[in-house]
Amino acid sequence: MIDTWYLYLFFSAALVLAGLLCLLTKRNLIRLFIGIMVIGKGLSLLLVATGFARANILLAQALVVTFIVVEVSLVAAALALIINIYRTTKSLDVRKLTRLKG
Amino acid sequence: MIVQTALLVGLVLFSVLAIVLRDLLKAAISLAVASVLLGIVFFRMNAPYAAVFEISVVAGLITVLFILTIALTNKAEEVEESRIVRWVFPLFFLAFIIIDALVMKGLLQKIPALPSAPEVGAFGDVLWKGRTMDLVGQIAVILAGVTAVLALFRKRDKHD
Amino acid sequence: MIILFVALPLVVAGILPIVGRLSRRVVPDLAANATLLFLLVYALAIGRPLIAGGPALQPLAWFGEAVNLRLALDAFSLLMLVTISLVGLAAGLFSINYMEHYGAKANYYALFLTMIAGMNGLVLSTDLFGVYIFLEVAAIASYALVAYGLEHDELEAAYKYLMLSVVASAFVLTSIAVIFGMTGSLGFAEVAAGLKDLDAGAVVGVAAALFIVGFGLKAALIPFHAWLPDAHPSAPAPISAMLSGLLIKVSGVYALTRIFLNVLGLTPALSAVLMVLGAISVVVAAFLALGQKDIKRMLAYSSISQVGYVILGIGIGTPLGIAGGLFHLFNHALAKGLLFLNSGSIQQATGTRDLDEMGGLGKRMPITSVTTLIGSLSIAGVPPLSGFWSKLIIVIALIQAGHPLLALIAVLASVLTLWYYLVLQRKAFFGKLNERWAAVKEAPFWMTASTVLLGLLCLVFGILFSLAVKSWFQPAADVLAEGVHSVIGTWGY
Numbered sequence: 001m002i003d004t005w006y007l008y009l010f011f012s013a014a015l016v017l018a019g020l021l022c023l024l025t026k027r028n029l030i031r032l033f034i035g036i037m038v039i040g041k042g043l044s045l046l047l048v049a050t051g052f053a054r055a056n057i058l059l060a061q062a063l064v065v066t067f068i069v070v071e072v073s074l075v076a077a078a079l080a081l082i083i084n085i086y087r088t089t090k091s092l093d094v095r096k097l098t099r100l101k102g
Numbered sequence: 103m104i105v106q107t108a109l110l111v112g113l114v115l116f117s118v119l120a121i122v123l124r125d126l127l128k129a130a131i132s133l134a135v136a137s138v139l140l141g142i143v144f145f146r147m148n149a150p151y152a153a154v155f156e157i158s159v160v161a162g163l164i165t166v167l168f169i170l171t172i173a174l175t176n177k178a179e180e181v182e183e184s185r186i187v188r189w190v191f192p193l194f195f196l197a198f199i200i201i202d203a204l205v206m207k208g209l210l211q212k213i214p215a216l217p218s219a220p221e222v223g224a225f226g227d228v229l230w231k232g233r234t235m236d237l238v239g240q241i242a243v244i245l246a247g248v249t250a251v252l253a254l255f256r257k258r259d260k261h262d
Numbered sequence: 263m264i265i266l267f268v269a270l271p272l273v274v275a276g277i278l279p280i281v282g283r284l285s286r287r288v289v290p291d292l293a294a295n296a297t298l299l300f301l302l303v304y305a306l307a308i309g310r311p312l313i314a315g316g317p318a319l320q321p322l323a324w325f326g327e328a329v330n331l332r333l334a335l336d337a338f339s340l341l342m343l344v345t346i347s348l349v350g351l352a353a354g355l356f357s358i359n360y361m362e363h364y365g366a367k368a369n370y371y372a373l374f375l376t377m378i379a380g381m382n383g384l385v386l387s388t389d390l391f392g393v394y395i396f397l398e399v400a401a402i403a404s405y406a407l408v409a410y411g412l413e414h415d416e417l418e419a420a421y422k423y424l425m426l427s428v429v430a431s432a433f434v435l436t437s438i439a440v441i442f443g444m445t446g447s448l449g450f451a452e453v454a455a456g457l458k459d460l461d462a463g464a465v466v467g468v469a470a471a472l473f474i475v476g477f478g479l480k481a482a483l484i485p486f487h488a489w490l491p492d493a494h495p496s497a498p499a500p501i502s503a504m505l506s507g508l509l510i511k512v513s514g515v516y517a518l519t520r521i522f523l524n525v526l527g528l529t530p531a532l533s534a535v536l537m538v539l540g541a542i543s544v545v546v547a548a549f550l551a552l553g554q555k556d557i558k559r560m561l562a563y564s565s566i567s568q569v570g571y572v573i574l575g576i577g578i579g580t581p582l583g584i585a586g587g588l589f590h591l592f593n594h595a596l597a598k599g600l601l602f603l604n605s606g607s608i609q610q611a612t613g614t615r616d617l618d619e620m621g622g623l624g625k626r627m628p629i630t631s632v633t634t635l636i637g638s639l640s641i642a643g644v645p646p647l648s649g650f651w652s653k654l655i656i657v658i659a660l661i662q663a664g665h666p667l668l669a670l671i672a673v674l675a676s677v678l679t680l681w682y683y684l685v686l687q688r689k690a691f692f693g694k695l696n697e698r699w700a701a702v703k704e705a706p707f708w709m710t711a712s713t714v715l716l717g718l719l720c721l722v723f724g725i726l727f728s729l730a731v732k733s734w735f736q737p738a739a740d741v742l743a744e745g746v747h748s749v750i751g752t753w754g755y
Contacts (some may be wrong), residue, residue: 011110022121028181038117050443058228059205064152073247079171086175096419214462239395249372250406256366
């Protein structure tokens with residue numbers, strides 16, 4: 001059992017890290033959000049794989065379905081925000097968003 | 103097992119492509135391909151409902167939203183990514199993959215687990231009767247998303 | 263009918279955009295504030311009797327069908343429910359006048375109520391994944407609310423907030439998956455029982471670290487605070503009050519506290535980590551607040567500092583320390599809500615948030631000036647206001663638990679707090695009236711009414727503090743201090 005879990009979690013960790021690296025290095029607003037989607041894929045793989053390894057696949061499926069619904073809402077809100085930013089700044093560059101000091 | 107591994111490799115490959123491809127449209131499409139692959143992986147893991155959701159909603163609906171956004175913002179000048187990133191990204195990613203391969207197995211063996219009880223019933227029972235509160239949460243999340251989009255695209259008339 | 267706390271705001275939020283087409287102002291104002299008032303009265307009326315014999319659980323059968331709407335109400339969640347409804351009502355009343363010029367009020371209140379429903383659901387949730395999903399409900403509504411003005415600053419702040427918040431949720435979900443992998447269940451009671459049998463210190467430590475990063479980002483503890491000083495000032499004033507007063511406490515402090523103390527169990531190492539994180543936030547954010555020229559940014563940094571006090575108090579782990587932390591959480595929700603609302607009154611009257619441009623506003627806006635003074639002094643910890651007592655309890659608890667150094671830090675930082683609030687008061691309200699503000703008038707009725715309400719509560723809780731602590735905060739602290747035992751058994755079905 002631990003072998004299959006290992007296989008899935010190896011790839012899930014790779015996906016999450018690819019997404020995090022994208023967040024750290026990229027500058028295009030839409031690209032940054034693609035990074036978030038890649039993290040989301042890693043997380044749903046993690047959930048299903050954990051349920052699979054523990055023979056709790058039905059529960060894991062229920063969780064993933066809910067997670068995907070959350071993701072859709074999040075994408076809709078975030079893309080609406082990005083379109084608004086584009087209308088205001090005429091650019092998708094995250095470096096144009098530095099008026100606030102953080 | 104081999105087919106599953108190949109699918110997972112493809113999933114990671116297309117996800118990385120979605121991040122590094124310069125053309126946003128191609129990136130969105132490779133993200134969709136990655137979703138389809140993930141859906142097939144789910145299907146082969148005995149998770150058909152998660153697979154259907156992954157393919158129809160993530161590969162379908164979310165990709166449509168992405169393409170719509172890219173189309174609406176296509177007059178934007180090309181965003182210049184920094185030069186260093188072009189080699190930093192693959193370098194770090196490869197380094198991490200190696201660490202991941204070396205460490206993950208040892209880590210997982212350290213995780214103790216309670217013996218799992220076999221599940222009974224169908225998926226519908228688990229979702230509707232076992233996790234009813236999640237359904238309320240789903241309704242709330244959809245409502246939040248819809249009202250958020252309505253608010254962000256409302257007419258910007260200050261005097262209403 | 264505990265489900266009402268989640269269902270009612272959701273239903274009203276769903277109806278509002280439709281009703282909003284018929285009546286643009288009156289009906290949304292009325293419906294939203296009536297809902298908030300009802301929730302407050304309902305929580306106050308049914309809460310105490312309902313939990314008198316242990317935590318109250320939502321019954322399993324629903325319309326004759328066996329469903330699993332798992333919700334539980336105990337003293338800690340009741341305290342949070344009352345806080346949410348109270349500050350929510352004040353912000354809602356304030357919005358009646360303040361949100362006039364933003365337009366689309368029905369839509370605004372729909373988001374507002376969705377956020378309330380998300381927070382209520384989080385507070386009542388009995389399982390880890392429930393915490394995650396209601397965290398997202400409140401967060402998605404808050405992104406749109408931060409961006410509600412649709413100007414450059416608002417959008418920028420909302421985008422940064424969204425990015426960091428999504429990363430925070432990812433950390434939380436990873437940790438939930440690790441715990442799911444170990445115990446095979448998600449309910450608080452089952453997980454707590456499973457972890458007790460399992461004796462897996464190291465892996466629980468990893469899960470706890472992931473939770474600290476995730477909820478630390480949500481609660482904006484230093485060093486995870488980068489988004490807050492942008493996001494909270496950019497939002498409309500009532501939303502700043504909601505975010506600073508409630509959201510960071512519910513989705514950060516409540517979730518962290520509930521999971522660490524009642525599910526994972528507070529080990530000495532975890533307790534030390536929490537106290538150090540809290541102490542760092544208290545000190546660093548207080549210094550950062552000193553240098554601010556923008557009134558709302560100063561208040562935002564002050565929020566980080568005060569949440570640090572709450573974490574410091576809860577981290578001690580003794581009943582007294584937890585009670586002090588919770589009391590401070592409540593006091594800060596009232597006072598910071600009040601201060602953010604007043605900053606909105608000032609911004610609406612003068613059009614600026616720059617402290618250097620203000621001056622002498624006290625003569626023009628006497629009520630705002632007085633309530634701001636009450637709020638500032640309460641947060642800074644001046645007797646007899648409520649903030650003094652909560653800080654005193656935290657300091658006493660620190661000394662009792664053998665941390666005199668941290669107690670000293672807490673006292674010195676509160677002097678610093680008093681200093682920057684006096685700077686704020688002097689620059690904004692005292693001194694000579696700036697010629698530009700000769701025509702400024704006091705804020706409209708509902709705006710002053712809501713701030714006066716919060717100011718009075720700061721006073722009342724300061725005077726009646728021993729009664730309040732005994733009847734509200736000590737029971738809540740006992741639930742937490744009992745650790746995993748208060749969840750195992752009583753929360754199961």
